[in-house]
Amino acid sequence: MVEVIITHDxxxxxxxxxxxxxxxxxxxxxxxxxxxxxxxxxxxxxNEKMRVLMTFDNSTFPQWMRQYAQHYFNRIIEVDS
Amino acid sequence: MEALTNRRWYSGMRTQEDWxxxxxxxxxxxLGLLSVTGVDLVGWVTYPxxxxxxxxxxxxxxxxxxxxxxLGPMGSLAATYIIFTIATCIGAASMKWNVKKxxxxxxxIFIITYAVWVAGHHVFLAANIxxxxxxxxxxxxxxxxxxxxxxxxxxxxxxxxFFKKFAAFLSEAAxxxxxxxxxxxxxxxxxxxxxxxxxxxxFELAITGAAATIVAYLIFWPGTYLLARKFFKLPRKTAxxxxxxxxxxxxxxxxxxxxxxxxxxxxxxxxxTLIVVYAVIELVILPPLFTATLINEPIVAGASMxxxxxxxGADAAAGAVMDELMRNRKENLDGTKWEEGWITTSAIMxxxxxxxxxxxxxxxxxxxxxxxxxxxPGEHVPASEVWHRFPKFVxxxxxxxxxxxxxxxxAPDLTDSAKxxxxxxxxxxxxxxxxxxxxxxxxxxxxxxxxxxxxGKMVFIYFIALFLxxxxxxxxxxxxxxxxxxxxxxxx
Numbered sequence: 001m002v003e004v005i006i007t008h009d010x011x012x013x014x015x016x017x018x019x020x021x022x023x024x025x026x027x028x029x030x031x032x033x034x035x036x037x038x039x040x041x042x043x044x045x046x047n048e049k050m051r052v053l054m055t056f057d058n059s060t061f062p063q064w065m066r067q068y069a070q071h072y073f074n075r076i077i078e079v080d081s
Numbered sequence: 082m083e084a085l086t087n088r089r090w091y092s093g094m095r096t097q098e099d100w101x102x103x104x105x106x107x108x109x110x111x112l113g114l115l116s117v118t119g120v121d122l123v124g125w126v127t128y129p130x131x132x133x134x135x136x137x138x139x140x141x142x143x144x145x146x147x148x149x150x151x152l153g154p155m156g157s158l159a160a161t162y163i164i165f166t167i168a169t170c171i172g173a174a175s176m177k178w179n180v181k182k183x184x185x186x187x188x189x190i191f192i193i194t195y196a197v198w199v200a201g202h203h204v205f206l207a208a209n210i211x212x213x214x215x216x217x218x219x220x221x222x223x224x225x226x227x228x229x230x231x232x233x234x235x236x237x238x239x240x241x242x243f244f245k246k247f248a249a250f251l252s253e254a255a256x257x258x259x260x261x262x263x264x265x266x267x268x269x270x271x272x273x274x275x276x277x278x279x280x281x282x283x284f285e286l287a288i289t290g291a292a293a294t295i296v297a298y299l300i301f302w303p304g305t306y307l308l309a310r311k312f313f314k315l316p317r318k319t320a321x322x323x324x325x326x327x328x329x330x331x332x333x334x335x336x337x338x339x340x341x342x343x344x345x346x347x348x349x350x351x352x353x354t355l356i357v358v359y360a361v362i363e364l365v366i367l368p369p370l371f372t373a374t375l376i377n378e379p380i381v382a383g384a385s386m387x388x389x390x391x392x393x394g395a396d397a398a399a400g401a402v403m404d405e406l407m408r409n410r411k412e413n414l415d416g417t418k419w420e421e422g423w424i425t426t427s428a429i430m431x432x433x434x435x436x437x438x439x440x441x442x443x444x445x446x447x448x449x450x451x452x453x454x455x456x457x458p459g460e461h462v463p464a465s466e467v468w469h470r471f472p473k474f475v476x477x478x479x480x481x482x483x484x485x486x487x488x489x490x491x492a493p494d495l496t497d498s499a500k501x502x503x504x505x506x507x508x509x510x511x512x513x514x515x516x517x518x519x520x521x522x523x524x525x526x527x528x529x530x531x532x533x534x535x536x537g538k539m540v541f542i543y544f545i546a547l548f549l550x551x552x553x554x555x556x557x558x559x560x561x562x563x564x565x566x567x568x569x570x571x572x573x
Contacts, residue, residue, distance in 0.1 A: 055086035067258035068332035073340035
């Protein structure tokens with residue numbers, strides 16, 4: 001399982017961890033970019049199916065709002081090598 | 082800035098207001114519970130009583146515990162300030178807020194809170210027809226404790242709307258949801274020992290509250306979504322977020338739904354700004370309206386409030402104001418003295434049920450959106466989403482409720498000593514945190530935001546859905562489930 005933090009800067013969704021960072025206008029494009037990066041460079045050395053856990057960074061929301069709701073979403077995507 | 086993510090089931094226990102309302106609530110609950118050993122560790126909390134007329138101001142504030150009477154008004158006020166300052170600053174530091182800014186804001190909000198709390202207990206505002214003569218008055222406004230709540234909201238709103246720089250300065254400490262969730266944990270203590278007197282009533286409230294949940298999710302939400310989509314042509318995701326905000330539990334529902342449908346965060350942010358303002362409008366309008374029209378159906382009024390007013394803070398606050406207004410009106414009308422807290426509890430009980438299911442609802446929405454609407458290939462929705470969206474303060478509320486219920490049923494000989502520690506928590510601390518909520522809600526509410534063009538037709542959809550659909554349906558449903566339920570009367 002690869003873990004990345006996901007956030008939104010007003011224009012793009014951004015997924016990042018210590019090793020990678022990807023930005024895209026839609027989640028679908030973001031997923032595709034992320035899959036490409038993972039396959040090409042980093043993780044998929046073997047023929048295994050890999051899962052990517054995206055945890056949303058709640059600090060994206062203004063501080064006054066965080067007292068009302070502390071979770072936006074986590075999502076998992078699958079990457080086939 | 083450090084990312085705030087929910088990676089594990091225990092994520093957020095040190096960094097989220099929701100969890101901190103549990104820690105604060107339980108800390109003082111356990112201190113109160115120690116009274117069963119004969120030690121009162123919570124009676125220092127200072128509490129206002131009626132003053133004016135024949136009663137001097139100095140009698141208007143006193144510690145609730147007998148053993149702390151020697152502290153006097155200023156001593157107990159100082160103790161209350163110091164202890165809650167330390168407790169909330171630990172929370173603020175743990176949540177990585179700016180503690181210096183929090184401390185400054187908290188101190189000012191605390192002073193304002195006690196000032197208006199005491200002012201609101203002036204007999205001209207608080208006394209009613211049955212007791213005004215003993216204060217030497219021939220006329221009074223009969224607002225009971227409601228006068229303090231109204232004053233607190235007014236002062237907060239004046240700051241929030243006319244002294245915006247000052248409001249921004251206070252904003253680090255103006256946390257109505259944190260305060261109200263802590264108050265609701267304290268309320269669990271009250272419900273626990275109220276259940277001893279009227280177990281059937283509490284049980285019925287809980288069951289009918291659950292029924293109301295079905296209404297919020299299955300009638301309000303589809304109706305509002307349809308209105309937003311068919312008549313106002315809102316985009317699908319915006320309509321879903323707005324519908325949840327208006328129909329279910331305000332900001333928390335809007336954010337949960339935004340996440341479920343993978344909306345850009347800007348959408349729930351915009352909707353939430355609208356919700357907070359509308360919730361305050363409801364808080365101002367509904368308590369006097371229901372008091373005037375539903376005096377014979379107080380629990381219908383409370384439950385309808387729970388279904389209509391969004392955000393926990395505004396709902397609990399509206400319930401508390403109505404509790405005071407209705408009890409005093411009833412006493413004025415026919416001399417009947419209703420017990421304090423039942424109307425507030427009916428408003429909160431309904432809301433808590435609604436809150437609890439938001440995680441499940443958002444999970445279902447996420448499944449529908451991810452697998453049927455967006456169909457992004459290879460995406461999965463983790464089941465842990467239900468837990469991450471579950472309101473944690475509810476755990477504290479039920480824990481304190483069942484703990485006191487357990488003591489009273491299983492060890493009835495401890496009832497009197499348990500009450501010594503319970504009263505300062507459920508009365509003094511709960512109402513203090515209600516008052517802090519009123520002041521804070523006012524401070525963070527800027528009515529001018531409603532006029533901002535970016536909301537566009539959402540302002541009208543909200544107005545129509547709330548006042549022409551949700552409120553009438555809430556009253557009908559409240560009547561179906563709660564009619565005939567009356568508030569237990571004070572036993573001499």
